Amino acid sequence: MVITLERFSYSGLESYKKCPAQFKFRYIDFIRKPDEGIEAFMGKRVHEALEFLYKEVQSGRIPIIDSIHDYYKSIWNDKWHNRIAIAKRGECKEDYFRLGEDCIARFYRKNQPFAERVEGIELEIDFKLDGNESYRMKGIMDRLDHDNNGKFEIHDYKTGKRALSQSQADSDGQLALYQIALEQQRDDVKDVTLVWHFVRYGIEIRSKRTKEQLQLLSESMQKRIDEIRLKEKEGADFPPKPMILCNWCYYWEECPAQQGTNPYIR
Template sequence: MKTYSYSRIGAYENCPFQFKLRYIDRIKPDTEGIEAFMGSRVHESLEKLYRDKMMAKDPQLDELIDFYDVNWEKKFHDGVLVIRKDYTSDNYKEIGRNCLEGYYRRYYPFEQAKTIALEMRIEVPLPDSEFKFIGFIDRVDQRENGTYEIHDYKTSSTLPYQSEIDQDKQLALYQLGIEPLWNDISDVDLVWHYLKFDKEFRSKRNRITLEMLKEEIVKKIYEIETAESFEPKESALCNWCGYQDLCPSKKHAFKVADLPPDAFIEEDGVRLVNRFIELKNQKKKLEEEESRLKDAIYRYALREGVDVINGSEYRLRIKISKKPEYPSKSRDEERYNELVNLLKSSGIWEEVSVFNSNKLVKLLDTKQIDDTVANSIKTFEEIVEYRRIYPSRLKDDES
C-alpha cells in the first residue's frame, strides 16, 4: 500500500518536478536549508523538554539550551545552506535559542495539560482508497476537562492570520488520525506555536469539515497518481530547493553561480542570453524610432498637402483613410453583445452572418436597413483612421 503524508502532498503542490525527484526517483538531496535545520533542532529540544516532564524531571532552561547547542554542533554539516547572504549560521542558531527561551518562560512549569504522546506517528483512514495517509504529531495533550490538544511547533518567519489557521489542513488530518485511538475523545483543540513571535493559535474543526477533508485528500492523491508529467514550478521556494542542479529551470543558474566574473561572462549560455537581449533592445529602439518617424511623415504630408514624398533613391506614398468600425467581441464584449442583440431583434443578423463590420457598413451605405434601425446601429459606430506608407524606388517608378 502506497503511503502519503502532508509533506508529500505539499511537495507536489509546491513543485511537481521536486516531488518526482524526491518520491518517485528517490533522489536524496545533499543539502538542506538552514531554516529547516534550525527548525529540526528546536523540535528535538522541545521533545526533550516534555519527555523530561513526563519522566518527572523538572525541565531547566540552561539544560534545555545546552542540549540545543550540543545537538546543533553534532548535526551541523557542510550541506547546510544559508541562502540569505546577510546572515550567518550563528544568526540562525541564536534565533533557535530565542525560540526556546521564549517558549520556556511562557509555559513554565508546563502544567497546562497532561502530555499523552510526543512525535507520535498516526494513520488517517481514507474512504474507499488503497492509499495510506500518515503523519507525525509534535505533541498530544489532554486537559483536566477531557479536551485533547494537538500541538505543532513552527519556526517560520511569517505569522499567519487566524483565518488562515482556521483553514489549515495538516492538524485537522492529525485529528482524524487520533480519534480512533482513544474512546474518550469528544473534543479536540488544534494548537499552533509560532515560536519566533511567541504566539499561540487555536482552532477547532467540525465533523462535516473533517469528512470533506478526507474526500479532498483522496482526490488530491488520485490527481498525483494519474499525473502524466511533473513540470517544474518556479517560486520563491526554489532558493531553498536541494535539487537545483537537476532542475531544468534552475540547472544553469546553479552551474554558473560560483563562476568568477570573467568565466561567467564568457560562459556559452550567458553569452547567448546577453546577445539575445542586446538585439531585442536594439529592435525595440528601432521600432520606437520608426514609430516617431512615421508620425513625422504623416504630419509633413498633411501640412504640405501631399500624398507622395520623394527622397534620394526612394519615394513614400502616404495613404490616410477613415472608415467606420463597430465593436468586436475581443475589444468591447459588452457593447458587442448589445449590438448583436439589436441586429438579431431587427432581423438582419443573418445578413451579416458571423458579425463583420465591413458587411454591416455595406448594408448601411446601400440603404438596405430601415432608417430607425440604422440610426440605432450607428450609435455603436466608431470612426477609425488608417495610415499606411508604401515605399518604392524612384528608378522603379520612372520605368
C-alpha cells in the same frame, strides 16, 4: 514504472501542490540530496530541544532553561555538517543558532510551569482516509495532550518566519488530518483543539474543526492522491512551477526550469 508510494504525508501532498516537479524528484524518483537548508536544520534542533523538555516534564522534572539550551547546543554541534546551506545573504551559522536559542527561551517563558497533561511526544501516526487502504497517510504529532475526560489538544511547533492568522489556521490541513487520525484510532475522543506555537514570536493560535470540515479535507486529499497516481500511471508530466521558493530548492540540476546548481545556496 508504477508508483511505489504506499503512504502519503501532508507535507508531501503540499509539495505536489506547490511544485509537481519537486514532488516527483523526491517522492517518486527518490532523489535524495545531502544538502539541507539552515532554517530546516535549526527547526529540527528546536523541535528536539522541546521534545527533551517535555520528556523531562513527563518524568516529573522541570528543567531550567540553561539545561535546555545546553542540550540544544549539544545536538546542534553533534548534527552540524558541511552541506548545510544558507540562502539568505548577510546571515551566518551563528545567527541561526542564536535564533533557535531565542525560540526556546520564548517558548519556555510563555509555557512554564508546564502543567499540561502530556500523553505523547513526537507521535508517529499511520491512518487511512475514510478507512480506505488506497489512501494511507502518515505524520508526526509534535505533542498530544489529554485531560483524561475526552478532551485532546494536538500541538505543533513552527520555527519559520510565517505565522498563520486565525483565518489561515482555521483552514489549515495538517493538524486537521492528525485529528482525523486521532478520532479514527480512539473511541474516547469528545473534543479536539488544534494548537500552533509560532515560537519565533511567542504566538499561540487555537482552532477547531467540524465533522463536515474534516470530511471535506479528507475528500480533497483523496482527490490529490488520485491525481498523482493517474499522472504517474499515464506517464504525464509533473511540471515545475518557477517561483521565489526555487531559491531554497536543491533540485536545480534535475529541474527543466533551471540550469546548473542553485546559485542562491552557499
